[in-house]
Amino acid sequence: MADETQQDSSPHRGAPRRRVLAAAALTSLFAGAAAPARALSTKTGEAWSSTLVKPVTTDLSDWAEVARTLGRNGDMKRNLMYHTALPRRDLRVCSHHVLVKPALALGSHVSFVRYADTSTLLMGDVVVTEHELQRFTDALHQHNIAQTAIHKHLLAQTPDIWWVHVHGHGPDPVTLARGLRAAFDRTGTPPPLPLSQPKPVDLDTAGIDKAMGVKGSVDDGIYKSVFVRRETITDGNLVLPPGLGSTSAFNFQPLGNGRAAISGDCAMIASEVQDVLKALRRAGAELVELHNHGLTDEPRLFFVHFWAVGEAVRLARALRPAVDATNVVPVG
Numbered sequence: 001m002a003d004e005t006q007q008d009s010s011p012h013r014g015a016p017r018r019r020v021l022a023a024a025a026l027t028s029l030f031a032g033a034a035a036p037a038r039a040l041s042t043k044t045g046e047a048w049s050s051t052l053v054k055p056v057t058t059d060l061s062d063w064a065e066v067a068r069t070l071g072r073n074g075d076m077k078r079n080l081m082y083h084t085a086l087p088r089r090d091l092r093v094c095s096h097h098v099l100v101k102p103a104l105a106l107g108s109h110v111s112f113v114r115y116a117d118t119s120t121l122l123m124g125d126v127v128v129t130e131h132e133l134q135r136f137t138d139a140l141h142q143h144n145i146a147q148t149a150i151h152k153h154l155l156a157q158t159p160d161i162w163w164v165h166v167h168g169h170g171p172d173p174v175t176l177a178r179g180l181r182a183a184f185d186r187t188g189t190p191p192p193l194p195l196s197q198p199k200p201v202d203l204d205t206a207g208i209d210k211a212m213g214v215k216g217s218v219d220d221g222i223y224k225s226v227f228v229r230r231e232t233i234t235d236g237n238l239v240l241p242p243g244l245g246s247t248s249a250f251n252f253q254p255l256g257n258g259r260a261a262i263s264g265d266c267a268m269i270a271s272e273v274q275d276v277l278k279a280l281r282r283a284g285a286e287l288v289e290l291h292n293h294g295l296t297d298e299p300r301l302f303f304v305h306f307w308a309v310g311e312a313v314r315l316a317r318a319l320r321p322a323v324d325a326t327n328v329v330p331v332g
Contacts, residue, residue, distance in 0.1 A: 069177035080241040095157040103222035122168035130160035143179025211316035215332030227328035260312035275325040283318035
């Protein structure tokens with residue numbers, strides 16, 4: 001057993017591979033205070049238990065100390081994920097002559113999930129400038145929070161931006177939150193703004209919904225169509241809640257006269273990748289990156305990020321075959 005004062009944040013090793021499971025009812029309730037931080041085994045050759053561990057339902061009160069540590073309030077997703085958004089409103093980013101709004105492609109997001117064994121999983125996607133990247137990385141390392149991907153979501157942009165996927169797992173969510181806060185404090189991530197009611201977007205949202213096959217939602221001036229993988233996804237021996245690390249998102253930023261800039265990504269298994277890439281190109285989308293977000297997900301997921309500009313409903317219709325080429329269901 002490793003030093004019991006450390007928080008284990010490495011993606012799990014030694015877990016059985018190639019596991020596609022039917023979704024199970026999640027009925028356990030989280031109760032009790034967090035245990036002192038201790039290490040979970042990550043030694044090579046020391047296999048994790050073959051028993052899958054499922055997430056349990058929580059509510060906002062269970063995450064109050066995490067919210068205080070991060071310095072902002074989050075929300076609950078499907079009663080399983082405590083989610084916090086940290087949009088980079090401080091940045092003025094241009095890509096292909098479009099001024100990118102934070103909700104289009106500049107939103108950092110972190111989620112905490114409590115499990116039946118009382119452990120907590122942290123997963124997130126964080127936006128940093130190139131100038132911030134190394135010191136942000138160093139802070140994560142100092143707090144034993146892993147990086148599972150470092151890549152781009154946009155084509156050429158100014159200033160240079162990077163997207164970092166983070167991963168942590170251990171018995172104490174507040175320890176994980178402290179590590180995250182230390183890393184965020186090395187960036188220019190601004191404090192939260194007061195909550196406000198979403199305003200209508202200048203797009204034919206009914207037309208987009210019909211074309212995409214999902215009821216979208218408005219997030220800070222951006223219209224979003226979201227899908228999740230049908231399979232149950234595991235991370236090591238942890239069953240991930242639906243949508244955690246496995247969403248396909250099509251984000252529409254209004255440009256006027258029914259036009260939009262679209263930044264999106266599709267979650268795929270290996271056998272779907274080529275069909276999706278071809279569908280995106282046939283739709284006129286520009287491919288940005290093809291990569292993984294995690295290290296030990298099963299089934300293994302790949303993500304393609306893409307960019308498109310044009311008449312919003314026409315693009316939505318053209319992009320629909322990329323959705324249909326993957327095993328996803330709408331979220332709406």
